[in-house]
Amino acid sequence: MHIIGSAHPPPDRREPDAAVDPREPIAALLRDLRTGYDGLTAREAARRLDLYGLNELPLRRGTPWWAALGRQFVHPLALLLWVAAALALGSGAAALGNAILVVIVLNAVLAFWQENQAEHAVRALSRFLPDQVCVVRDGERVPVPASRLVRGDVLLIEEGERIPADARLIAGTAEVDMSALTGESALVVRTADDADTADRSLDSPVLLFSGTACVGGSGRAVVHSTGVHTELGRIAALSQHVHREESPLEHQVRRVAWLIAAVAVGAGAAFLPLGLLAGLSLGAAFLFAIGLLVANVPEGLLPTITLALAAGVRSMAGRGAVVKRLSAVETLGSTTVICTDKTGTLTMNAMRVIEVTGNPGDTADIVARCATADPGEHAGGDPMEIALLRYAADRDRAVPMARRDTERLALNDFDAQRKMMSTVDDIGGTARVHVKGAPEAVLPRCTRWPRDATADQVRAQVDELAGRGLRVLAVARRRADGAPPRDAESAEQDLTFVGLVGLLDPPRPEVPAAVRAVHTAGIRVHVITGDNGRTAAEIARQVGLGADRVVDGNTVDEMSDERLDGLLAEPGEIVFARTTPEMKLRIADALRQNGEVVAMTGDGVNDAPALRRADIGVAMGRGGTDVAREAATLILTDDNFATIAVGIEEGRRVFDNVRKFVLYIFAHAVPEVVPFLLFALSGGAIPLPLTVLQILAIDLGTETLPALALGREPAEPGLMDRPPRPRREGVITRWLLLRAWALLGVVSAVLVTAGFFVVLFAAGWHPGAPVGPDAPLHHAYMQATTMTFAGIVTCQLGTAFAARTEWASLRSVGLTSNRLLLAGCLFEIVFAAALIYAPPLQAVFGTAALEPWMVAITLPFPVVVWAADELLRRHRRRRAPRPGTRGAFLPVGSAALPVIRGPAEARPAAPGRPNPGDRIRPQ
CATH class of the missing domain: 3.40.50.1000 (HAD superfamily/HAD-like)
Structure with a gap:
């Protein structure tokens, strides 16, 4: 055996990052790596391990878990919830304050759990390295942990093993599965003495890469790169340096949160002096400012968004998609x-024979014989060869594997230089050569052609099949008279062309x-x-x-x-x-x-x-x-x-539903704010139509379940006929604000305010009349504030059904198609009734039982609110066609x-x- 390089190379004194060209001639590469065909000595390998480090992919230290968790508590919406909790606790509503704190904690833990994926990709990369490999050291075959491989080690490559480092073949031939690096399932052949003319290293016929697998053949390879310096390590470095950015929804929610915070704080700060100018005492003005702040903070918005996205995640999981980050649904x-x-x-991902030219039966006979793959139930081998064997089986020309191997006299494996493989088989006592391979390699070796074809016609067929994107093989045969040929050169000559096979991985x-x-x-x-x-x-x-x-x-x-x-x-x-x-x-x-x-x-x-x-x-x-x-x-x-x-349809539905419950929540801000404006602008002549605790009861009680139900709303008709939403388009649009504040909010505020005054005037109240605890009108005043509370709740019912569609009519989606919303509305009614009629809750929230005629006044409120929005949407449908585009990229x-x-x-x-x-x- 010819030995290239010395068996005991001098120590490698170069720096750890000193580069070599693994594609240079073998002798030059072994010289540059200071190694030989018999590998390194154990002493030199130990020294190089200290110099180069372990053959491992380094993990970048991520953000400490406590810091990542802490960030979830200072999200803008979380900060608003902290404010709401403080206000609730400061107002004496300990139960509501504690409930908000629980919501903050649950949201933070859920977000932290969903997004704790920082180092998983690099950890997964390390699983592509084997635990132990065989190398040549001191001229002997020895097993070593893959992590202790060093540059200059000589690897022994065998079938079924995963390649532990980037290496150059110096002897032998290996069939390699490169799919982990290239994404393509076709196997490639690497041969030590092939001419390397590839444009890129991944296509080099002599190089092996860390993380790939040898599925056939064997050989020796010299390691030229380990750890972070391998192709796998380079990809790991790319993965580490690519940071995830905010999703569109995360960005929009953050913007909405800061907008809400600015409006809430700004409204409270601006109207505090207004209340003082209107003649309110400092305590009354402060109460007024707190009321505005609470009225503008949608305490249920963050949990509603989180739960809506979680529902989308569950829905997608049932349809074949597992989402690792909640916001990815909307993205x-x-x-x-x-x-x-x-x-x-x-x-x-399964090759199939699409077209065969020539004699299909003879072609099937040849591909059934000229193969090494296992055609059985657990087929193994080259996917292309499996496809050929299945084609033969479909034409009833299959040859059992045991019989095929018994009757085989010689096998010439496929290699990258010949671009073909051949077998010599004993068929009824006659030796026959069967060949398959690339047309440009097989056709020149053919001397006989079918009667209805010429060499030029066959080459034209090759061009036609290749132009259709098919993988093309040529098959040929000959009868071997005399002694059966034992080598490829003597077997693969004077062939008779049989046909062409076009294969494709079908859609x-x-x-x-x-x-x-x-x-x-x-x-x-x-x-x-x-x-x-x-x-x-x-x-x-x-x-x-x-x-x-x-x-x-x-x-x-x-x-x-x-x-x-x-x-x-x-x-x-x-x-x-x-x-x-x-x-x-x-x-x-x-x-x-x-x-x-x-x-x-x-x-x-x-x-x-x-x-x-x-x-x-x-x-x-x-x-x-x-x-x-x-x-x-x-x-x-x-x-x-x-x-x-x-997933795209589901994501669009989720985003639409986020808008729907944002619309639903925003619409109630107007009837909650207007009572405080009346109180301030009248200088206290009009008593507060709504208390802070009643606002909290609305925001965290009555509106929560309908808002969650809107997050489960089925897709609106025509959802997938729209163009994609622009990246810069937010959750909140002018149209949404117009509907929420100028229409639904104003209509609700008018109805609610009217109900408040009707109850007061019916009791004989006039502006400025005392309504304190000792005043004769105190009970009537409590009924009036309760009427305001009940009016907002009933208007919420109309808003919930109006918010179900942005464009289409309610009839088109069906009144009862969202049963969760019906259940949410029922809960809202029962919850409001409990606050109004249950004595323990009356004492906490300052409510009083309403008389039947008062309840009757609120009954039309939902219909009026819904009808106003339905008329607006109907007007839009008549003025312009539905926004969207069809066939934009047909x-x-x-x-x-x-x-x-x-x-x-x-x-x-x-x-x-x-x-x-x-x-x-x-x-």
Whole structure:
């Protein structure tokens, strides 16, 4: 055996980060690494371990848990709840104050639990490294922990093992599963003495990478990078440096919270001197200011939003999507661009034979014999080979594995140089050679052709199949007279061409309908894949994507950020082929720079940085890696693109429902504030129509369940016909404020104020008349304030039904379609009745029993409030068509897609035919 390099190399005295070129000739690489074919000595390995460190991925120290939890207590809405609790406790309502404190704690713990995912992606990366590996040290095979590998170690690579570090093959051939790094399921072959002409290191025929797996073959490899310096380590570093930003809803809730806080505090501060000028005493003016503050603080808003999002999470889980962060539900709803991978998401992740030319029966016979995969129930091996064996079985030409192996005289495995494999089989006492491989490798070895085909015609068929995005194989055979050939060179010559096989990983049947749905919703879909561009473009065409451009990875590398921004800002959809982790990250950044809300799918280790950078990372639950699942915020349990469309609809529904209960809560601020304005502006001549405790009873009692029920409202008709919501559009819009304050609030305030005065005037009250505890009108005054309380509650019922739709009529969604709302309204009525008629509660909240005629006055209130809003929405429907767009990004149906190439691939293809350089070769 020829030994390259000395068995006992001199110590490596270079710095730990000294770079070597792993693609240089083997002798030069071994010299630069100061190692040899027999590996390092144990002493040198120990010294290098001290120098380079362990072969581990470092964990960045995250935020201490107590700091992360503490942040949840100072969120703007949490601060408002603290103020509300302090006011409740200061007013003597200990039960309500304590209840608010419990809400604060529960919300903080829930948010902390949902978002404590800081280091999980990097921890998951470490699980891709094996626990123990075999290396050559001191010329002997020894097992060592993978974490103690060093640069210069010689690895022994065997079938079924995971690669523990980045290494260069120096002997042997290995079939490698690179899906963890590239996202593509096709196996690749790495051979030590192959010529390395690849454009990027991931495609090098001689390099192995940490985290990938050897599924066939064996060999020796010299380690050139460990730990953070490996490809896996580089991706870990990218993941660590990508920080999650606020979701659109988190940003909007924060803005709303500060707006509410400013209005509440500003109103209280501004009207305090107004009360003094109106003649109120300092104590009365202070009471008035506190009342305004409490009336403007929606104490139930934060828990209502949290519970609505939690309900959305539960709903999505039942439809195949697991959400790791509550706000991700809404982020999906505001998505404007989906960046999806191809394999397993748009496709079935199972190769199938789509087309066969020539004699199908003979072709089936050849692929059944020329194979090494297990065709049984638990099929194992190359996915392409499994597909060929299934094709043979479907044509009743399957050969049992035991018989196939028994009758096999010789096997010449596929390798990257020959681009084919062959077997010599004993068929009825006659030796026959069966060959399959890349057409450009097999066809030149064919000397005989079918009667109805010529070599030029077959090559034209190859171009046609490749142009449709199929993986193309050629199959051939010959009879071996005399002694059976034992080597590939003698076996694979003077062949008879039999046929061509076109394979494709077919689209999932439900994806086209999902694509139509997201197109109707005005959402673009870009395909980002590590696969061949024409293959991906064909899949895109089959599922209905209007991907009229194919951009290869080299071109993206050469683009400036400004050029990439401009490319992605142009109309239409794009297929990005042969991508790297950095490319996916750049694409996500460019889309966000253009103001898009990006949903990025992925399943491999290489996808983790982009999943973290996107507004919402979508990982595959079945075929994906732990790394991708940890980095993502949404996990598809069925690995299906259609589930993303379901999630977008659910996200839009959740956001609409957040607006609905914000509208519902805001509308009650006006009838709660107006009584205090009347009290202040009259200088106390009009007594307070509502007490602070009654306001708290409304905000935390009667309105809570209907608000939660609005969070479970079914989707409004036409939800997926709208264009995506602009990123800058907030929860609160002018239309919402118009409905809440100018319409629903004003109508409710007029009705409530009228009820208050009717009760007072009926008792003989006049402005300025005393209503204190010892006054004759005190009971009537308590009934009047109770009437105000009851009026607000009944107006809430009308507001709840008005808030169910933003545009459509109540009839179109059904009066009883939200049964939870009906139950919430019933609870509201029972709760209000308890406060009005139960003596213990009367003493706490200052209420008095209402007489039947007073209750009768409040009965029309809900209908009046709802009818006013229904008339406004009807007026809007008549004036303008429903806002939205249909078919904003419908596919163009172009069969010939322009391919944007780098300089190395600038030569144009002939019209209607693929560029020969784009033919799909078996791997």
